[in-house]
Amino acid sequence: MVLLNSSSCKFGWKPENFEFTSLKGDKNSLYNMSGLNGTLIMFICNHCPYVRSIEKKIAIETARLKEIKVNSLAIMSNDQSSYPEDSNINLLVQISRANFDFDYLVDSDQSIAKNFDALCTPEFYFFDKDLKLQYRGRLDSNGKDPEMGEPELYYAIEEVIAKGYCSSQQSPSIGCSIKWKS
Secondary structure, eight states: OEOOOOOOTTTTTTOOOOOEEEETTEEEEHHOOOOOEEEEEEEOOOOOOOHHHHHHHHHHHHHHHHHHHHHEEEOOOOOOOGGGGGHHHHHHHHHHHOOEEEEEEEOOHHHHHHHHHHEEEEEEEEEEEEEOEEEEEEESSSTTSSOOOHHHHHHHHHHEEEESSOOOOOOEEEEEEEEOOO
8 A cells, every 4th residue: 555645736727527437327427417516526445444434424524515516426546457346346335335425436547537636545626616626635634534523625615615715725635546557
C-alpha cells in the first residue's frame, strides 16, 4: 500500500463529460447526472483500508448532500486484474455493506482518473452547479477515523451554494494510491 496525499484544488476546472454504466446497470453521463446545486465525485474502492474505515461516513454525508440537491458519483479506477478485491462483484458487496445510495462506476481504462489527476482513494471533488471545481480534498477532519470529525467537505459545499465560492482552507485527502495498469 502506497500512502499518498491528493493534490491541491484547480479552482474553476471543468471536467470533460463522460458516459457511464453504473455497477447496477444504470446508464448516464456526468453532465446529465449533475445535481441542481452541484456534484460530488469520489474516487474510492473496496480494498483500501482508508476507504473501508469511512464507508459509513461516506453514506451519511452523501445522503445529507442529496437533501441539499447535490448528487454524488463514486468511481473505482484501480486495476481490477491486479486487485481482485475491487472486482465488480466485490464492489456490489461494498455498495450493500456500506449502504451506498449513489451511482458507482468502474473506470476500467483509467481515463477518468487520468482526466481528474486522481491520486488516491479516497479522494473527493466537489463541482458547483456549473460543474466547475470548488473543492478537492478530504471528507472530514478525522480522516481514516470512522468517527465523524469536522465535516469539511459538507461545510465547503454549503459555502459554495450560499456564496458561489469556497473560502475555507482545503486539506488534502490521504489514502492508498490509485493502482495503475502497467
